[in-house]
Amino acid sequence: MIKRIRLLSLAALAVLAGCDKAPTPASHTATSPAVVSADSEHTAAQGKAVVYQMFTRLYANTTSTNKPWGSLAQNGVGKFNDINDDALRGIKALGTTHIWFTGVPHHALIADYSAYDISDDDPDVVKGRAGSPYAVKDYYSVNPDLAVDPAERLQEFQALIARTHQHGMQVLIDIVPNHVARSYQSLAKPAGVADFGANDDTSVVYARDNNFYYVPGEAFQVPDWPADYQVLGGQAHPLADGQFNENPAKWTGNGARAAKPAFDDWYETVKINYGVRPDGSYDFDRLPADYAQKDWQAHYQFWQGKSVPDSWLKFRDITQYWLQLGVDGFRYDMAEMVPVEFWSYLNAHIKHTNPQAFLLAEVYQPALYRDYIQLGLMDYLYDKVEFYDSLKLVMQGKGPTSALVQVQQRMADIEHHMLHFLENHDEQRIASPEFAGDARKGMPAMVVSTLISSSPTMLYFGQEVGEPASEDAGFGKASRTTIFDYWGVPHHQRWVNGGKFDGGALTPAEMNLRHFYQRLLSFSREAPALNGDYVELHTLNLAAGSAYSEQQLAFARFSNEQQLVVVSHFNATESVEFQLQLPRTLMQQWQLADGKYALHEQLTGVNHELVVTNGEGRIAVKLAPLGSLVYQLVR
Structure with missing residues (x-):
């Protein structure tokens, strides 16, 4: 309920x-x-949930070369096996109840895994060299970069799931229902599962059971690059030729309908069709309004026997696959771009399998919060536009603390469902000059963010030691830790300390900051x-x-x-x-x-x-x- x-x-x-x-x-x-x-x-009797967001390929990387646009061999990458018992004990000590392993599903990237029958990805439709974790290439496999033996990559992740559970924490991974990589191809899909788009009628813009939208009669064209951008930073690559073979063109992930998207579009992805016609009308059964007051069991029964678009079935099967492998919940990217009825269908099926599954969604329109919680059965949403944005202004000396009181009033009926954070992979680091310029300014903000409501608290890796994200890694700019390139995260690496995960290389100020986060979050977990x-x-x-x-x-x-x-x-x-x-x-x-x-x-x-x-x-x-x-x- x-x-x-x-x-x-x-x-x-x-x-x-x-x-x-x-x-x-x-x-x-x-x-x-x-x-x-x-x-x-x-x-x-206990306090609140604490989610630790780990950007998995960066977390245990001990290489400090940090060459912009550097390769995996040059800049290094963390592996599943590197996240050992010592690492997990350090995360658990922060009061953590759930680890969100960001970037686990196999996504498009620039590395040669042809020896494992994995096709090369085209740099013209990949952001960065390590690739965006939100351009998923195979939902039934994991990123081969993260495995010591790419042939055993799924087994290595399953071992990490087991280790995490042994330390009393649950496992979350990303699901990105709005879009997939342009190069989507599952090598590991179970028997009887068809790839996205495999059975589409590509002669029409829209059909209910097509997985994609099309631009019939037009081939995809790579965007025009800005003057200050070069693919792979200008480094040579046999596929970096300003072309990508896709005919007919598909709509781009953010909904752009042109065969040639803009550079600012999500050009590396294609939008999934959920039975929403191009005019915005719906091609599926609508939920009655009173289902906002009904539990997941009622939602599950509502969908029994009803015909739903093929994309719904595909994501139901994907999430069930991961639940069976031991994953305890999901973080949903850009959930508001997918109709709420789909979420009712998907989340009811997830809860039918695991009633305790932890379901966290990214929704940025406050007017939609209650629909996605009550009709879409989300456990938690980012409290970004309301609480985080107001608190950021307070931290910067640009806003009054009264604004936080007002947010709590506005969110009163749903405050338990509004997850609080100060950093994540999309936001600027507190210590960056573009945000606050001083990691200590996160201390009073974290106390307020953590203790003011009953909602879970999220901590982004490196936040607890004041990582400032001060270097450009390649695609994108400093102030946010890169999600696109191979990189070492300097302040966090001092905690990792060559794989000891003991903070032995931290400065006294960094260690004191971590101790503060540890005391606060551990207290919140037990209060x-x-x-x-x-x-x-x-x-x-x-x-x-x-x-x-x-x-x-x-x-x-x-x-x-x-x-x-x-x-x-x-x-x-x-x-x-x-x-x-x-x-x-x-x-x-x-x-x-x-x-x-x-x-x-x-x-x-x-x-x-x-x-x-x-x-x-x-x-x-x-x-x-x-x-x-x-x-x-x-x-």
Whole structure:
């Protein structure tokens, strides 16, 4: 069933009633703060899920050559077998419950595996030399780069799955239903499975059971390259000739319909047809609106006996294949580009096989969030456009912390499903000059991001040691760690320390940063209050006329077992002191009479004091630049 929380305020009633905009935090009174209460479905003795995103080919690479556009032999690549017990223990120590192994399915890349009957990929339709993990070439196999013995690549990944499970963590991989590589060809598909497009009628633009859309009568043409771009950086390759044989041309992955896509299009991919006609109308059964309130079992029954487009069946079979191999869930790329009915169909079949499967989707339109959660049966969506974008502005000194309070109000009914992060493979590294220029600025932001809601937290590899992504690897520019080229990730490599995974080469500042992430995320994993209630303390304290300002954020999280007060300070140069006020209603809910109560701070271990006078609470707060305090009430 869809997990729901309730917001005991006029703001939440407006949201739940479907109003266009909830009241701002200023509408709350000092004695009646917003209280978000978690329902019993996700309240548990433990805390929250923690997802560690590992870019698999980069994670264990110890080569530090870092030649732009360098080959695998020059720049190296991490292998499945390199991710050993020591590596997994280090990831587990960060509180991790799920590892998202990014870039596992076999995708188009520039390397010679002809000895394994794998066709060469054309650099004219591959981004970078190592290739984009989102241009999948074979959904029934894995990237041969990642195997010590490419002939045993699937078995090596299965061994990694088993090791991960032995360390008490679950395995997620990418599924990219919107598009595949132009060179898609599965060598490992089971008997009876046809490749995408194998049975298509290529004489028409659209047919319901075609897997692709076509441009009949026109051959594909490679895009015009910008003046500052050369395929493979100008290095010679027998297939780098400005041509790619595809006739008739297929629509490009982002929906571009021209036979010659633009360079800014996803030209290396082709769009999958899900029974959506070129005019946007649907060629399949629609879900009744009341299915937003029904569980996966009801969705599963709805689709029984119904005819669905062939692409639906193909992705159902692909996900079932990986579930049978031990994968525990999936991260779905650009889910909003695929109709929600398909997700109902696919996810209901996944849950029928594994009711505990972890399903995470990339959706960037807030107006669609509830449809993809409630009708599409997604467990979690990226909270990118709302929470992350607002928090990034706070970190950069360009936005107020009140914006975060407003996001929590708007997301009140679905906040459990909105996964929080500060970095991933699409976003700039915190330490890059283009983002914040200082990894420490991620510390208060991570406290807020991790503790403010009951949703899972995601950590991107290298974030915990302040990786700045400061070098151009080839395709694309610095500030994001490359997903297109062979590369070593310098700060992270100091943690890897030649394969020891002990941080022996980290600087003291980098080790301290990792220890911070380890304490915070491990605490979040074990804290039952984070599956409990939420009260924002920001509005009350802004109105108090103290030193508390839009550079701070304070809130309470609590359950019957645990009561927390969290306060973070986003100023990088100045300390701040103030009396943090806790409202009478919260003190009553915590059953605290007038008096003094011990607080144990969870990040430093230092004891503090809560004073209740005339039913209202106060804590004397002193915060260093970029400091955070997580107070736990000692009963």
